[in-house]
Amino acid sequence: MSDPPAARQPHRRSGLFRVGRFYGVPLYFSASWLIIALLLTLSYGSLIKTVVPGTSRTTSYLAALAFAIVFALCVLAHELGHTAVSLALGRPVRRVVIFLLGGVSEIEHEPDRPRDEFLVSVAGPLVSLALGGVAAAGRLATDYYSVPGVVLTLLMWGNLVVAGFNLLPGLPLDGGRLLRALVWTVARSRLNATRISAWGGRVIAVVVAVSGILVDRSQYGITPGLITLVLAAYLWVGAGQSLRLAEVLDRAPALHLAALLRPGLLVPSDVSVAEALRRANEGRVGGLVLVDAADRPSAIVEERRISAVPMQQRAWTAVSTVARPLDQGLVLPVDLSGTALLDAVRATPASEYLVVDARGAPAGILSAADLAGALRLRSA
Ligand SMILES: [Zn+2]
Structure with missing residues (x-):
């Protein structure tokens, strides 16, 4: 099925670039991803030059750029984990987008069963954990003080951080969805489960915002702090949206x-x-x-x-x-x-x-x- 024209237009305006398809689901990179790629290249380029003696500046920064690109593909793999399970459960996915703060799989409908919510949500972090494990194994077989050794270390920690952060128990994060699925099963109310998980998300947003304000500004100025504050705002708004959607779905059966x-x-x-x-x-x-x-x-x-x-x-x-x-x-x-x-x-x-x-x-x-x-x- 092709996108309706109304849905296609905003893609062009919002700076999205299609990079491929996964079982028919279009995959996009947002222009905002370039900001995080640049930041990773700059910060880890200088790190590689320091950690690996005798490496040229060019090699260091090219290796850091390679890390930024492979790391984005790891985030994409995390999203494809969600997408694959969602498709297997018969739930269409509109598109997958990689952007400044990570990735998002836009699933067409909210799951109507806690089991589905659990399976779709757990798949992404499991992919990240597996990729972290692969990087860790590769690192054991490589000299730590070599360029591949440092890149594999960065990939190991990168994937573990992606898995760990996404498992925090607050919406719109995967962990928030897992928490909602568990509370939903026990309390038998999606709305109440969403209320609890959305407040979890708001608490996480505040903690992230505080860490953004306290971030070390000595090396890269205010950029990392600003990105952290954008992340906090994204989480806060996402938690509110999840809650409103759950309220709408709760009232939907009465609509004729x-x-x-x-x-x-x-x-x-x-x-x-x-x-x-x-x-x-x-x-x-x-x-x-x-x-x-x-x-x-x-x-x-x-x-x-x-x-x-x-x-x-x-x-x-x-x-x-x-x-x-x-x-x-x-x-x-x-x-x-x-x-x-x-x-x-x-x-x-x-x-x-x-x-x-x-x-x-x-x-x-x-x-x-x-x-x-x-x-x-x-x-x-
Ligand atoms: Zn995820």
Whole structure:
């Protein structure tokens, strides 16, 4: 399946470079990874030159660059561990991204069973531990005070740190997911398990932030401290997002598309904005759908765009200029409910959707604002 155009565009803008595919899952490197590669090359280049006597400056820095690249591939292998288990469990993965702070496997749906959550989460750290073990074995067979010896030592510690840090018990880290899976099994509530793991994540974020402020600035200025603070912010925000997602999933079963319908009105696509609004007011409807010459729904008027047309231009602006063509994802069957409804909306983000009945005839409009409102109301 190819990405929808809406999902493809941000990749270009956010500086992501595709490096390959893994069982159909696209793998990306973010431009931000270059910052960490540069920092690793600079700091470990000087280390190699000091530890291995007689090494030229060029050899030292090239070896450090090689370490930075191989280490990124180790982080990628960690993510592919998550991805492989997720795919084996029948859970699609949108993409894998390597960036400034490590890697992320974007799994399509939150697991609905603690067992799946546990298996997907534990796979990454296990890969890192295994790679650390391989590097440790290679190091035993190599002279420690040689360039390969130092690089293998760095790879051993690098992978052990990746495994250890990710196993800390707080969301969005793997350890937070493992903790959530365990609490979820015992307490039988994903929401409560998420609350506990999210607070774990916030505590870890604060500890990381404090260490970022206290970091030694003598050698590389404020860069390592800044990256540490970015990591702390990433963890704090990630913990909050995990919590909100769990709250939404907790309320999802009560969602029914039929109960959220706004009455809609069909209008020809060549009428003016003024005329369309006049008909909408007259019919007291909550949304407008444009029909083509054969009376088939062809586009949906976006409320924000139509109300932004200046009053004096409404008489001669065609309503079709403020409508979005009805692609497949913008047409929802009226019997959608629960997480299936959330998945459908997430797959094609829009402000309005056309809802059709079992025969494919228009049944009304779903406004994304109404859906968000329903999710919030139920929390009160
Ligand atoms: Zn991981």
